């Protein structure tokens with residue numbers, strides 16, 4: 001059996017791909033989350049446009065028509081988050097199988113600390129964008145009608161935070177606190193109904 005030129009290139013590619021370091025993986029987490037933030041804004045923008053035609057005093061018929069539209073966008077956000085979580089989990093899995101493993105405290109390494117900071121900022125932006133939009137939707141359409149879309153969405157956000165923590169080997173306490181605070185805010189709204 002003879003190796004084709006393509007096979008040689010493929011093997012060379014593999015050997016080049018191997019030693020790419022952990023810094024690259026962190027950069028990948030940053031680019032995955034940047035992409036997710038951009039995608040989320042497309043859907044929250046669509047929700048905002050739907051809501052822009054309504055006020056809290058719009059007719060029940062108008063509101064009822066808007067609920068599945070907003071719901072579909074919320075489901076798209078959930079799907080985008082779940083896809084990102086899968087990508088981040090695959091990054092973590094490939095890291096775990098690396099032969100050379102380093103044990104690093106990110107806080108002792110300025111570059112890694114900066115990447116963790118960037119990831120924290122991106123997660124915060126994503127969460128704030130989603131909850132600000134949800135709050136606008138709830139104000140007009142009511143929480144009860146949207147809960148079936150919001151519950152999977154908040155679950156997906158929690159899973160994303162967990163995946164990022166596992167990948168970077170850090171605890172993102174401020175992000176988790178933010179999510180819990182916003183969720184508690186929704187629960188207060190439920191109590192106030």
Ligand SMILES: *[C@@H]1O[C@H](CO)[C@@H](O)[C@H](O)[C@H]1NC(C)=O
Nearest residue numbers: 041044045048129132133136
């Ligand atoms: C949608 O509206 C919310 C609430 O006003 C705002 O925070 C968010 O940035 C808006 N998003 C887009 C993409 O317009």
Ligand SMILES: *[C@@H]1O[C@H](CO)[C@@H](O)[C@H](O)[C@H]1NC(C)=O
Nearest residue numbers: 022025095103104167168169
């Ligand atoms: C890779 O795994 C090691 C130990 O298993 C861990 O210390 C490190 O933070 C991980 N790095 C990335 C980028 O996931």
